[in-house]
Amino acid sequence: SLPDFFSVFAESDIVIPSGGELMSDGSGFQPLLFDKEGVQMVACFTAMERIGEFASLTPYCLKIKGDEFLLRIPVEYGLVVNPRQSAGFDVPPSGVREIIAEFAGLSPVSAYVTE
Secondary structure, three states, X not given: OHHHHHHHHHHOEEEEEEOOOOOOOOOOOOEOEEEEOOEEEEEEEOOHHHOHHHOOOOXXXXXXXXXXXXXXXXXXXXXXXXXXXXXXXXXXXXXXXXXXXXXXXXXXXXXXXXX
């Protein structure tokens, strides 16, 4: 189930591909983005080998804990886990906020304050 998945996801290392080399100050990071009906969706993968067809677009990768990654996603962005794969799915921006609240151990207010 998705709740079970995200409880494991929050504690696990995930891979975020980048088109640019990530510098120690955070500059250079160019995540793989998809547009879904006007909403930007940031891609992540549960394993390096799942990047597959996107490797040529994103020669660099950031490995990070799932909960840390979720907290860094801008409020207006959604999430694509394992894009274009049978083990893949999308989470809209509101769903990302709900996941943060439930699985990253944060209250919705402390996770993000939206206007």
